[in-house]
Amino acid sequence: MRNLFLPLVILLATACGNDQRTTASSVKGDSSSVRVCMGKRVPSGYVITAHIHTLDCGSGSILQDNTNVIGKPSSVAVVCSDSPLPDGYVEIETLNSFDCRGGSILQDNAIKIRRL
Numbered sequence: 001m002r003n004l005f006l007p008l009v010i011l012l013a014t015a016c017g018n019d020q021r022t023t024a025s026s027v028k029g030d031s032s033s034v035r036v037c038m039g040k041r042v043p044s045g046y047v048i049t050a051h052i053h054t055l056d057c058g059s060g061s062i063l064q065d066n067t068n069v070i071g072k073p074s075s076v077a078v079v080c081s082d083s084p085l086p087d088g089y090v091e092i093e094t095l096n097s098f099d100c101r102g103g104s105i106l107q108d109n110a111i112k113i114r115r116l
Contacts, residue, residue: 048084049070
C-alpha cells in the first residue's frame with residue numbers, strides 16, 4: 001500500500017499543477033480512472049467519465065465541480081458530453097448522467113460511444 005501512495009501524490013501534483021498541459025504519461029497509473037483539474041487538456045485517447053469537486057484543484061464552493069475524472073474508454077462507454085471523442089469511436093446515443101456536470105432528469109449531458 002505504501003508503494004502506491006507516492007506515485008498517486010506525484011500524479012495528482014502533476015495533473016493539478018499550474019501547467020495547462022496534461023500528457024498521457026502524467027495520467028498513467030494502476031487505476032482505471034484518474035482525476036485531472038478542469039481547464040487541463042484531456043490526453044489523446046482518454047474520455048471524461050464524471051465531474052467532481054476536489055480540494056486538490058482549488059478551493060471554492062463544494063457545489064461547483066472543478067475536476068474531471070478521465071479514463072480510457074471500453075468498446076462501449078458513457079462519457080460526459082464535453083468529453084473529447086477518441087479516434088475510432090462514434091456517438092450512438094445522447095443521454096443523462098448524474099456523474100456529469102448539470103446532471104438532472106431534464107438535461108442530456110452525456111453520450112454513449114462505441115468503438116468502430
